Amino acid sequence: MSGIEVAGLVLGAVPLLISALEHYGDGLSTLKRWRRYEHELRSLVRNLNTERVKLQNVCEKLLVGIVPESQIEAMIKNPLGDLWREEKTQKKIQSRLWEGYGLFEDTIADIKRAVDEMNERIESQSGKKASTLKRTMFTLSRNQYADLILVIREGVANLENLTDRNIELEPARKVRSQGKLFKILRTMSKGLYHALKSSLDCPCSHDISLKLEKRSNTTPMDDSDEVMSNLTFKLALSRLSTGVTEGLEEKEWEEILVKPNLSPIDNKHLLETKSLPIQSKGKPKKSVSFASSSNTSTITMTRTQSVSQSGVDIQGSIQTLSIGVASIGLYNLDAITNLCEKLKRAQKQVQVSTYGMVIDHSSEGTRKYTLHPIPTPNTEDTRCWSVISLKQILEQDTSMYLTYQDRLHLAVIISSSILQLHGSPWLSGAISSRDIFFIQKKDFPFFDQPFVMKSLPTKSLAMQRVCQDTPFPRNPVLVALGVLLIELIQGKTIDLLRTPQEESLAHTKLLQDYMTVKRLLQDVRMASANYAAAVTRCVDGEFHNGGLTLDNEELCEGVYSGIVALLERDLEYT
Known part of the structure; x- marks a missing residue:
C-alpha cells in the first residue's frame, strides 16, 4: 500500500474516530460525568481535527500539479475512494518527494498505527466488546491518549516539513534530472543509429525517420538502467518496393517500435525470437508504401494490408504492444544482420511481435535494441498518406492549420529534441x-x-x-x-x-x-x-x-x- 493511499485511510478514519467518541458519551447518566466528558471530548476532538486538516493540507500540496484540481476536490471529499490508489498518481508523488518518499511512507504508517491504537482503546472501554461494567464506568481523559496524540502531531509536523522542502527543491531537481535524461538519450539515439546502419547490409537505399518526442524523467533515483529500460523510440523505415509505377519510384515503409535491451549478450546461445500475441485480426500488416517523384519533395503513401481490426485506434494498439514488449528484455533475441531482408520475410508471416535485435558495437560500448512492428489500423483514411515538411507548410500558406497550441506544442518538442539528439547522427548540426x-x-x-x-x-x-x-x-x-x-x-x-x-x-x-x-x-x-x-x-x-x-x-x-x-x-x- 502506497504512502498517499495510507494518508487517505487516515483522513477517512479520523472522522469515524471522533464520531465514536461522541457516541459513547451519550449514555453517561450523571450531569457531573457528562460535563467532564464534554470538556475532555472537545479538547480531544479539536486536537484530532487540527491534525486531520494539517494532514489534508499536506496531501493537497503533494497533489497540486499532479492531478487536475477537480480530482483533488474529489479525493478530499472521499479519502477512501479509488482515486487515492491510482498508480500514476503514486509514481508522481514518489518522484516529487525524491529520496524522502521512504520517510513519508514510514511516518504516515506510524500515524495510522496511532489512530488504530486510539480506536482500539476506545473500543475496549466503551465499545461492543467492552463489558457492561466498563461501559457504565466509561470516562474520558486526555491523558489516556496523550501518547498517541503526540505521535500523530509529531508525525504530521514531519510530513509538513518533508513536503514543503521537497516541493521547494522540485524545480532544481527536475532540471538536473532532465539534464541526465538528455545525456542518456543522446547516447542511446546515437547507438540506435549505428545499430540500424550496421544491420542494413544491403545495396538498397533507405530513409529512416525518427519521431521527435517531449520526454521527461519520472524516475526518482539516479538509476540509468531504470531510465533506459523505460525508453522507447518510434521509427519509420523505407525501402524500394517491388512494384514500380511509371514515372514514380515506389517505397514501402515499416513503422517500428524500438526498445533498449539491457540483457547480457550471449553470442553463442542466442535464443529464438519469442512470440507475443498482438490484439488483432485479419491478414498480416504488409507495409505502408510511399511513392515519391524526383521533382517534388511531397511523398504519396498508399496503405496495403493491415494487422488490426477495423476501427481500432492506433494509440491503443501501440499501448497494447508496449505492455507486451516489456518482458522481451528477459530474452536474448536473434541478432539481425540484414534488416531489409528480415522485414521482407516478416511480411509473409501470419503474426510477428518482434523482428529481433540490432546491436551497436561502437567504441562507446555494446548496446542492443529490440525492434517491434507497430500495427496500422484498418480504416479508410489511411489509404492515402503523404509526408510534408514544416518549411512547405509555412511557405504554402497552409500555416492556418497550425493553431497557436499546435505551434507551442511543436516549439516544445523541437527545442527538447535538440537537447536529446544533438551530436548524434540524427541531428549532427543546426536544424531548420x-x-x-x-x-x-x-x-x-x-x-x-x-x-x-x-x-x-x-x-x-x-x-x-x-x-x-x-x-x-x-x-x-x-x-x-x-x-x-x-x-x-x-x-x-x-x-x-x-x-x-x-x-x-x-x-x-x-x-x-x-x-x-x-x-x-x-x-x-x-x-x-x-x-x-x-x-x-x-x-x-x-x-x-x-x-x-x-x-x-x-x-x-x-x-x-x-x-x-x-x-x-x-x-x-x-
Missing part, C-alpha cells in the same frame, strides 16, 4: 524548418507527430548545413533554434519575414536571420513574455559565452531551464 516532417492523412498533417529523416547510404541533409563562411560570435545551433521558433510563432519562413534592408546590410544568411529575429522579438513579446525570453536566449545571452556546445551538461541544463521550460509553461497555460 526543412528538416521537420509530418505525416499527412487526407492532405491534413499530424502536427503532434513531427520527425526527422536520415538516408542510408548517408546523404547531405539540411540539418547538417551550418553557415560557417564568416565568424559569428553565437552558438549556431541555438541561433537556428531561435529562427525556427520565430517561424513557428509567426507562421512563415524566415525568408518571407526578412526585409530588403536586412538582406542588404548583412552578407551572410546567419547574420540576416539574426537581424530578422531581433526585429520581430518585440511583436513576440507582446504575445508571450515567456516565448520571447526563450527566443532571446537562443540568439543572445550567457548561453553563447565560453564557446560551449550542448554536449556540456551545465549548458544543456541551462538551455532546458532557460528555454524549454519557458515554452512548456506557455503550453500548459493554453
Whole structure:
C-alpha cells in the first residue's frame, strides 16, 4: 500500500474516530460525568481535527500539479475512494518527494498505527466488546491518549516539513534530472543509429525517420538502467518496393517500435525470437508504401494490408504492444544482420511481435535494441498518406492549420529534441524548418507527430548545413533554434519575414536571420513574455559565452531551464 493511499485511510478514519467518541458519551447518566466528558471530548476532538486538516493540507500540496484540481476536490471529499490508489498518481508523488518518499511512507504508517491504537482503546472501554461494567464506568481523559496524540502531531509536523522542502527543491531537481535524461538519450539515439546502419547490409537505399518526442524523467533515483529500460523510440523505415509505377519510384515503409535491451549478450546461445500475441485480426500488416517523384519533395503513401481490426485506434494498439514488449528484455533475441531482408520475410508471416535485435558495437560500448512492428489500423483514411515538411507548410500558406497550441506544442518538442539528439547522427548540426516532417492523412498533417529523416547510404541533409563562411560570435545551433521558433510563432519562413534592408546590410544568411529575429522579438513579446525570453536566449545571452556546445551538461541544463521550460509553461497555460 502506497504512502498517499495510507494518508487517505487516515483522513477517512479520523472522522469515524471522533464520531465514536461522541457516541459513547451519550449514555453517561450523571450531569457531573457528562460535563467532564464534554470538556475532555472537545479538547480531544479539536486536537484530532487540527491534525486531520494539517494532514489534508499536506496531501493537497503533494497533489497540486499532479492531478487536475477537480480530482483533488474529489479525493478530499472521499479519502477512501479509488482515486487515492491510482498508480500514476503514486509514481508522481514518489518522484516529487525524491529520496524522502521512504520517510513519508514510514511516518504516515506510524500515524495510522496511532489512530488504530486510539480506536482500539476506545473500543475496549466503551465499545461492543467492552463489558457492561466498563461501559457504565466509561470516562474520558486526555491523558489516556496523550501518547498517541503526540505521535500523530509529531508525525504530521514531519510530513509538513518533508513536503514543503521537497516541493521547494522540485524545480532544481527536475532540471538536473532532465539534464541526465538528455545525456542518456543522446547516447542511446546515437547507438540506435549505428545499430540500424550496421544491420542494413544491403545495396538498397533507405530513409529512416525518427519521431521527435517531449520526454521527461519520472524516475526518482539516479538509476540509468531504470531510465533506459523505460525508453522507447518510434521509427519509420523505407525501402524500394517491388512494384514500380511509371514515372514514380515506389517505397514501402515499416513503422517500428524500438526498445533498449539491457540483457547480457550471449553470442553463442542466442535464443529464438519469442512470440507475443498482438490484439488483432485479419491478414498480416504488409507495409505502408510511399511513392515519391524526383521533382517534388511531397511523398504519396498508399496503405496495403493491415494487422488490426477495423476501427481500432492506433494509440491503443501501440499501448497494447508496449505492455507486451516489456518482458522481451528477459530474452536474448536473434541478432539481425540484414534488416531489409528480415522485414521482407516478416511480411509473409501470419503474426510477428518482434523482428529481433540490432546491436551497436561502437567504441562507446555494446548496446542492443529490440525492434517491434507497430500495427496500422484498418480504416479508410489511411489509404492515402503523404509526408510534408514544416518549411512547405509555412511557405504554402497552409500555416492556418497550425493553431497557436499546435505551434507551442511543436516549439516544445523541437527545442527538447535538440537537447536529446544533438551530436548524434540524427541531428549532427543546426536544424531548420526543412528538416521537420509530418505525416499527412487526407492532405491534413499530424502536427503532434513531427520527425526527422536520415538516408542510408548517408546523404547531405539540411540539418547538417551550418553557415560557417564568416565568424559569428553565437552558438549556431541555438541561433537556428531561435529562427525556427520565430517561424513557428509567426507562421512563415524566415525568408518571407526578412526585409530588403536586412538582406542588404548583412552578407551572410546567419547574420540576416539574426537581424530578422531581433526585429520581430518585440511583436513576440507582446504575445508571450515567456516565448520571447526563450527566443532571446537562443540568439543572445550567457548561453553563447565560453564557446560551449550542448554536449556540456551545465549548458544543456541551462538551455532546458532557460528555454524549454519557458515554452512548456506557455503550453500548459493554453
